[in-house]
Amino acid sequence: MPPSAGQTNGFESADRSLQITGPNTAELQTAAKAAKVQLLAALQSVLGLIWRRQVVRFFAFVTSYLTLVSRYGSAKVLGVLRVSVETKKARPAVTAAPLLRELAPCEDACVQCQVLVEPDQPRVDVVFIHGLHGSLRNTWRQGDWGNRVRTGSPARRVLRAAGDAPCRGAATALTDEPYANCWPKEWLPQDCPDARVIALDYTTDPFLWRPLWMQQVSRPTLQHRSKEMVRQLRNIDVGTRPIVWVAHSKGGLFVKQMLVEEFEQQETEQDSCVSDSKSAELPPFCRQTKGIYFYSVPHRGSSLALIKTPLTRRSVEIMEVAKDSPDVLNLHERFLKLCQNERFKPAMVSLFETKMTFMSVVFLRIVAQESADPDVGELYGIDLDHRQICKPRSRHCFLYRRLTALIDQVL
Structure with missing residues (x-):
């Protein structure tokens, strides 16, 4: 049975709506890809910041260690570090400050x-x-x-x-x-x-x-x-x-x-x-x-x-x-x-x-x-x-x- 004029107009309006929403879907996919790229870039920045912070901490440790060794000798510094680590295991609240207090007069x-x-x-x-x-x-x-x-x-x-x-x-x-x-x-x-x-x-x-x-x-x-x-x-x-x-x-x-x-x-x-x-x-x-x-x-x-x-x-x-x-x-x-x-x-x-x-x-x-x-x-x-x-x-x-x-x- 041939479609009526109203039905024909309904199909045409549906086709027109699909034609309109088609380009919006592509834009949405493009925006999603851009957001994914931005998310990955932000994640890389965060990881880079953490890496740089670890590098700074490592440099601080090396600087402090060399300074203390040049002043007090490696044997005494290593001994105090060992005692500090054992104390830290027993009491987690202890900080690294006692090391300087013990070494420095x-x-x-x-x-x-x-x-x-x-x-x-x-x-x-x-x-x-x-x-x-x-x-x-x-x-x-x-x-x-x-x-x-x-x-x-x-x-x-x-x-x-x-x-x-x-x-x-x-x-x-x-x-x-x-x-x-x-x-x-x-x-x-x-x-x-x-x-x-x-x-x-x-x-x-x-x-x-x-x-x-x-x-x-x-x-x-x-x-x-x-x-x-x-x-x-x-x-x-x-x-x-x-x-x-x-x-x-x-x-x-x-x-x-x-x-x-x-x-x-x-x-x-x-x-x-x-x-x-x-x-x-x-x-x-x-x-x-x-x-x-x-x-x-x-x-x-x-x-x-x-x-x-x-x-x-x-x-x-x-x-x-x-x-x-x-x-x-x-x-x-x-x-x-x-x-x-x-x-x-x-x-x-x-x-x-x-x-x-x-x-x-x-x-x-x-x-x-x-x-x-x-x-x-x-x-x-x-x-x-x-x-x-x-x-x-x-x-x-x-x-x-x-x-x-x-x-x-x-x-």
Whole structure:
């Protein structure tokens, strides 16, 4: 039966509706594909963000581990990590903070003064001060570089010397003496029995370049530490007899800060009487300072402190020794002014390294010649790096023999 006109119009309207909805279905499929692509891209972005975060965490762990190992030794760090992991298994609420608290000394006791050798009747005080990330155990131990060097003296370049210069071809004087864990304590009583040996040990931030995700720790400044050093030295009567200062790296800046502040304080007090100020006697530390022995001291700063990384911030302690920083240059100018005083004439010896120092992954020059030269006294270039220059191989090494000669000269 042929369709009626109404039915025909119904089929035609249905065909027209299909023709209209057909293009919309294709658009819907296209939009679905686009949404799927966007979803996959978003998922990839999230996965990439998580991957980058894991990379940052891994970099933070490596940085922290290398810093702690360089300061405290791998054996102690691994032992503390093992204890921390076992404790964490027993008590999940424990964080990684106890590791730093166990390794780092107490921040309140930022300076510790130790008398290593006390003779019955001392005639001179020999005061040792280490540099950044140094300590009594790490800085002043016997060196093992002699296993790779044939000559008994590492001094190769003599730039400015008074008296006999070290012999380049000096024969190695080997002895069967036991290894010295602290050569000032074990050697000086044999060669300088009249010397009282004192060591100033101070804490330093374990992170000279602290990661951005770690909280910044408030640290004492160089001026604050130097005042604490003066206070503790006076408590053991330093300043009542001749003094020989022995300093490595930043320790030399503390020596200059203590001397300069004492000198300027007396100068200020006597400023009202110019004639009396010129003829006045120097304060105790300056008056009794008869010798200064510098092991690679950055008198004009170190370029190492200028290094910046995108994921770390420099600590106050490292920024205090930045190359050509106003504070470092100002301190050296004040020290040179003190050296111009007719009553302040200590014998001064300066050594600087001529080899690069290995720092984690690269070799760097910590203290250059122009920075280690104080423009006064003797100056020697030493074929060692920054860490080894304060570690004599034996009692016959130039690094040690020149110091004992300076002490004998004072006596």
